[in-house]
Amino acid sequence: MSVVANNAGDEAAVARKKLGFGFWLCVGWLGLMLFVAVFTPLLPLKSPTANFLDSSQGRPPYAPSWKHWFGTDKDARDVFSRTLHGARISLTVGFSAITAGFLIGGTVGVISGYFRGWIDRVSSFVFVVLLSFPSLVLAILLTSLIERSLLTVSLVLGLLSIAPVGRLARAATLQYSDREFVLAARQIGAKDRHIIIKEILPNVAIPMSSLALLGMAVAVVAEGGLSFLGLSVEKGITWGGLIQLGSDASKTLEKAPWISFFPILMLFLTVLSLNFAGDRLRTFFDVKEMTL
Amino acid sequence: MRYYVQRVALAILLLLAVSMLTFGALNVLGDPLFNILGPVAGDVNNPDSIKMIEVAKREFSLDRPLPVRYALWLSDFVRGDFGVTFSSTGQPPVSGVISERLPRTVTLVAMAQMFAILISIPWALITASRAGKVSDRISTLNAFFLVAMPNFALAVILKYVFSIKLGWMPLTFVADDPWRSRLFQMILPALTIGLPVAAVYQRLLRTDIITTLQQDFILLARTKGLSRTRILLVHALRPSLFSFITVVGLNTGALIGGSIVSETVFRIPGIGSTLVESVLRNDFPVVLAIVMIVASSFVIINLLVDFAYTLIDPRVRR
Amino acid sequence: MNSSTPDRNEFEPLIETVNLKTHFRTPRGVARAVDGVSIQIRRGQSIGVVGESGSGKTVLSRSIMGLLPRNGVIREGSVRYGGEEIGNRTPKQMRSIWGREMAMIFQDPMTSLNPVMKVGRQVTESLRLHLGMSSSEAMAVAEKIFRDVRIPEPTRRLNQYPHELSGGMRQRVMIAIALACGPNMLFADEPTTALDVTVQAQILDLLAEQIRDRNMSMLLVTHNLGVVAGYTDEIAVMYGGKVVERAPTKTLFQNVKMPYTEALLQSIPRLNQPSHSRLAMIPGRPPDLVDPPAGCRFASRCAYVRELCRHEEPPLVQAETPDHTFACHFPVGSPEYHERRVELTRASGTTAGVS
């Protein structure tokens, strides 16, 4: 081993010591969004459905002002309030989808990666079948056939995340179950369940959990895409739906870009934070592995 | 050889599974008649509806058991008979709608893929060779921004900036225009799809090139006295392309997904926007056909990518 | 073989370093990988650099050649090649020397050849670049070199990829690449560590033969004392980034001065020892290069350590044997050495742990 290579490892070790200011900024934003999502009904916000017609300003939409920070839409509804309300569905769907994906996909992936054999062949084939659909196409197909509630949309997006999560979990498990410490555990007489829980899971779960944030970003974007196309949760306010409303007609977009742009900004910042924090976490955990 | 045969067999198996899943979803989730006809299915007093119900039952052999229906539908499908669309009057064959719109989507996706590849490779090469420097960090941040921008939002922003405010690009797609102006009209929609994907490609390829640059054989190439550019292009690029190619293949799915959004925003009558319209109109023969076509082409593209892989990496050839 | 080399004086060393230092910036601080090394290599001479991992032997060879990472490196001291200072040259300026004047062979033939390029092209590349040959000329030369390094069926091999060759063949290809442009100086960094014993012997013999035939100088980096014993004229022992002993090969093995070298020699199991003979151990672990101990860097592991060793760094001094230098206050054979040896023997009742 050359010192040159060691040196590269050490460089990475710096990143490990601290996650950095950017990471905490992102975590802060996500915390804020989470707070908003949970407590919107309790916050002193304008009603998201009420029409704030103001005869002195002529016909809505009204531009951003003190009264309406993000302006109003064509029906004079407050965009700020609606955008905050939109956080709820986006984050709930994103979170529950990725949780479902991790629980099911992660379990199946670890089991098939550890035992291999027919379990692995079957699950791998199921994963490949699921991955043979472009995810938005499969999401559209499924959501079009069902009653679109918060639960069902989450389930559909959860289903979509099973295969990618499962494949990653399987690959990570394969990589570790060939390591000598697993062989060592087996030869001290450890049972399979013990090996999976004590030896494999700690190694697989930590890097995988850093992927959870990245996965949640994907789910939030997917939900946004569905609601933009009018195929997400039927009742309720979503960021995708708000953006669609503001950009449906070129005239609206030209005259009142704020209707779309504020929800876009919120969505963008949230996805950016998820991606950035997830990426930092990933390098944070990868590095420990690499310095070994 | 054995490898190719196995891969093709797997692809055929996959296509069967995909078609079963699609067909099954339409027939198991809810009432198939409703899935085909929408509200019309319940409207048993209207003579027009009754006629449609009868056509639908006949067309889809709804009185036969599910496996038989599947077999019948599949044999029609492989022969290019996708049934008739129900939601419009006159019930034109689905294949007509598709053959009119599919070429636009293919063009759009191909253009997007081309943009993504053409942007990402030089971008990755330049940033990887300056890894850690300020320019590299700025570019990494840019890539992050692009990746974090959902394509529907990017579509709205690009449309606002380039079509509405700057007026550089046409607002709408005109199907009757000559092909050159249609291509021009597709630039913005294709960029919408391609830009975030380019950022994904760049991040991946940059990492892989950096890993390759740390390999011993690059050091050996340096000791030969080769120039940096030559090392980068001749020695580092090709061994770094393996996962890039796989990801380019896998991302075709994301591009098709992107085309659904992009076609909707820029009002291009391709199969993506048709899919959404048909779903909203409950026109399921069209939905079924489009989902099948998209999934099949995706499977076939990945098969081709696997074969391309063997061209790049001599170690895989047997 | 090569006329462009400055060739002023037969007695002038081909390579000379003066107080060469290569330090790496790490998160923990500056790691002194090479910390003041002065060596000379004459034309046609083979010098072995021996040391354990982390002793700085690899970094030394790369520092001389100028093959260091771009970032985080502090380099001091002088490196002369044929009388010309090259220590301050940029990689871009070194390119005309690399391949043509100096070449390097790496440890692992598996990872050191480009996996997606035919081996023939990997050999002809530098021929075309440095000697301006056409593709067919270069191929002809490559075939000849393949024959020189005893690759059977050279014509067929030229068109193969590295993964189609065995480990020994790959190492021969790497030697062919190094020899291609007829360099004067060869750096071999653990060239046989990844190979099997029987193949190792073949490769070492081949290297020795090529060096002799082409009148090249070689710096052979290895941890294996057996390898240096048979294939080098002179040996430099490195420890903690410094050369602690340097002597002609025979002298070193007969008349060790530095206790570290002695301990190293005694810790290897030998074929001519009976089974279950107790091996000498060096306790502890190599020094931390970021925060090296004051005084002699081997002091904390040395059986003959005295107070002085912990405070004052021993300078490199001349031994009574010619061309032999070492850095030790109380070298093997000194009165203090004998005194401590008697104490140790008495304390343990046997010589175990010492000899």
Add this chain to the structure above:
Amino acid sequence: MAGTGKAHLRPAGEALLRVEDLVVEFRIGRTGLKVNAVSGISFDVLPGETLGIVGESGCGKSTTGRAVMQLPRATSGSVVFDGRELTTLDKEEMREVRTKVQMIFQDPISSLNPRRKVRDIVMEPLLIWKRGSKQEQGEAVDKVLEEVGIDPQRAAESLPHQFSGGQCQRISIARSLVLEPQLIICDEPVSALDVSVQAQVINLLEDLKKAHGLTLIFIAHDLAVVKNISDRVAVMYLGKICEIGPSEGLYGRPAHPYTKVLLDSIPIPDPDVETRKVAVEGEPPSPVNPPSGCRFNPRCPNASDRCRTEEPIMREIDPGHFVACHHPLFGGEAPVTVRSA
């Protein structure tokens, strides 16, 4: 059958481990090709003995060690440990046996779970087998850690990557010792270590062997290391044993041309020893398609037509010294035998 003879086995009752006609085959990926990693070898180990297995990479020596542990199970053959046939044991019975046979691996760092504290790693076997009370377990672990020269205090707080390679190997040894096994299989335990550390680990193994009355199988490619630690040495080539005998006799007077070649190839750390010219040309062929007859025949200086067709049988040429060769360097030509089915 050749190289597979059993003349060298000692009476069944005496041996702690007796391996007969062990065959291990692997399939490579999707190609359908079969690697004959181990092709019918037999050996035994007496209690308290150290058996060394040497050979070049790909000769099947590591596979042999793992096949004894039934990790993975052998394709055919028998492995009798302490009177029990291991190849027919079910999973649960095999778990039980594994407490008595332990293994140490080459890569000290990869053998330890990077995310667990070192003391917990050593404690693990006791927890799995619920040996003793919490306190007794703790005491046993601390005792064995001290025995291998690791500070228990530090082990309780640190992860494996905070230790050096040599220390990690000591920790692996501690883990394998804690269940008080009878047999330890050491698979290249020192080849990843520096020379000075290598001596520490070899000496430690010798000390522990004495203190615990252990039996060792020591697998390595370094002939000098194997000689130093072993009582008896087996030389493997391409899945077969060519020669087996007491280490002094085998090294002092090798009978198989391959053993001679191996010994001649080692660079001697002494410039006065004249370096011999290349002892053998070529490299071991692929175990996918091994040569017929004696597997060493394509590279052997003494090969005859007989070697190309007939596999040599193991026979005794000196007391306890056996060779599978038609034309050994001493001991006379092998008698012509009628091949039995």
